[in-house]
Amino acid sequence: TVAKSSAWQKKDLTYRILNFTPDLPQADVETAIQRAFKVWSDVTPLTFTRIYNEVSDIEISFTAGDHKDNSPFDGSGGILAHAFQPGNGIGGDAHFDEDETWTKTSEIYNLFLVAAHEFGHSLGLSHSTDQGALMYPTYSNTDPKTFQLPQDDINAIQYLYGKSSNPVQPTGPSTPSRCDPNVVFNAVTTMRGELIFFVKRFLWRKHPQASEAELMFVQAFWPSLPTNIDAAYENPITEQILVFKGSKYTALDGFDVVQGYPRNIYSLGFPKTVKRIDAAVHIEQLGKTYFFAAKKYWSYDEDKKQMDKGFPKQISNDFPGIPDKIDAAFYYRGRLYFFIGRSQFEYNINSKRIVQVLRSNSWLGC
């Protein structure tokens, strides 16, 4: 952030929208900007009032190319917008590149997400090195409908302006770190030779040749996918990834969501008593897909497209030593891996024995 002495020395700030992008109805622009300011007023004592006929603290405009502030825009793509730190004159002002297409959906570029970032600068924040932070320099294609200000940004803005008067202090999502020994995965799957570890709104992508896993937003890959998924597995026959959340599941073909999804898990043969599944894994050696839910598991035949007879069975009976309530599972190079909390159990299907117990994040290159 800037030094506290360079931040706004008042809590009640004004803003004025000098012009509008033709990409959106004016009302949508006003809503996006209002919502973007609310991101910051929700977590501080700051208030933002729109004024119309005199110079405000934060002047907002859409402009293209060289707009005489010594920081020309560069056409579509590249630089999307910029804003100036608090101060008189141009201080606090935010400029949006009219050569971009501004949207109110998760299509690029969502005006609300970019405006919330730029107003962070208008209030005195710099860029963050936290990849999950709003103030990270590059645009992240996350779902604007479910946006939550990350904790890294809350910490920074509250350093400058203090906490909100809200009796319940708002908190935000944090970004997983690769070597956090306590990480708990939502789901794990192979994906065309790579390993994908889902955790909250992120995924770790590990290529066999890469020494370290790479962190990405789930929605950077699949914008329409929900976060905090329950389970995922790769169907080697179709090369599709099936992702489960609650009683719905979606099929992904590379970066595309397969037509006709999401579908109900009951179409796979689950009883209505099952509200969600905990883990899913296709075991090539058996030609079966196992689904785990609470203390039970089902075996599904991908060829016949139905559950096998005699299921569900008890996990404890067929996987001795594996604790109930599995978080995630995947099958890789002949071994079955169960993730329970921060522990990982490597399991030998043939000998029905646990081969070793590892940290959940052992694959990430710690």
Next chain:
Amino acid sequence: FPADKQDEPPATKEEMAENYLKRFYSLGTDGGPVGRKKHIQPFTEKLEQMQKFFGLKVTGTLDPKTVEVMEKPRCGVYDVGQYS
């Protein structure tokens, strides 16, 4: 059919990188001439600063991962230093 667009000559990537570092890491505005006879030091130093900021391997060279990050759409504000 028109010939396929030739791969951009390496110089384009280097020029793109130079512009990026000028814009976001004040390459060339804090001493050290930039241009054809630039001193290697500031460019490499700024490139390493950018790689460190983005949590990339700090190689000081324009590896594909670094170029990929440089080509991402982003905010126009500096990563190091402040607009004022």
